[in-house]
Amino acid sequence: MGKLVDNSVLDAALNVIKTGAILLVVCSDTPTTYANATATYDLADVAIDTDDMAIADDIAAGGGRKLTIAQQAAITINHSGTATHIALCSADTLLYVTTCTSQALVAANTVTVPAWKIQIADPTA
Numbered sequence: 001m002g003k004l005v006d007n008s009v010l011d012a013a014l015n016v017i018k019t020g021a022i023l024l025v026v027c028s029d030t031p032t033t034y035a036n037a038t039a040t041y042d043l044a045d046v047a048i049d050t051d052d053m054a055i056a057d058d059i060a061a062g063g064g065r066k067l068t069i070a071q072q073a074a075i076t077i078n079h080s081g082t083a084t085h086i087a088l089c090s091a092d093t094l095l096y097v098t099t100c101t102s103q104a105l106v107a108a109n110t111v112t113v114p115a116w117k118i119q120i121a122d123p124t125a
Contacts, residue, residue: 003122003123003124004123005122005123007065010064010065010120010122011055011065013120014055014065014066014067014118014120015055016095017053017067017088017095017096017118018050018053018055018067019050020090020093020095021048021053021088021089021090021095021096022047022048022049022089022090022091023038023045023046023047023048023088023089023090024045024046024048024069024072024075024086024087024088024113025037025038025041025042025043025044025045025087025088025089026042026043026044026045026075026077026083026085026086026100026105026111026113027041027042027043027083027084027085027086027087027097028041028043028079028081028082028083028084028085029041029084029085030084030085030097031085031087031094031097032094033094034089034092034093034094036094037087037089037094037097038089041085042078042079043077043078043079043080043081043083043105043111044075044076044077044078044079044083044105044111045075045078046072046075046113048069048072048088052069052070052072053067053068053069053070054067054068054070055067056068058117058119058120058121062121062122063121063122064119064120064121064122065119065120066117066118066119066120067117067118068115068116068117069088069115069116069117069118070115071112071113071114071115072112072113073112074110074112075110075111075112075113076108076109076110077105077106077107077108077109077110077111078107079105079107080104080105080106080107081104081105082102082103082104082105083100083101083102083103083104083105083111084099084100084102085097085098085099085100086098086099086100086113096118098116098118100113
């Protein structure tokens, strides 16, 4: 018997991030808590909203759904360090963490985070 999931199920998970995330944070290590992301490992951050994110079919990955986060350009760097992770946070919760290309950042300069996506694949046999 085959496996199936309706797009609405996958969209519900992605919508938690889309409707909850208000801050994109460039981090120097893997944050595991909101405090880690926004204080301990924070190198740069920028406010985001639902206009910065879009849910769609993920046909390039063989099916499923994706949440694309738009490029965030010229984010002011608050602290010097090496960027290794990107975090999405709500007002008080760490919602999602991913890795990024390691890059040395210098305070008072700017950094651009290119567009990226969060994927949830369709189930497979």
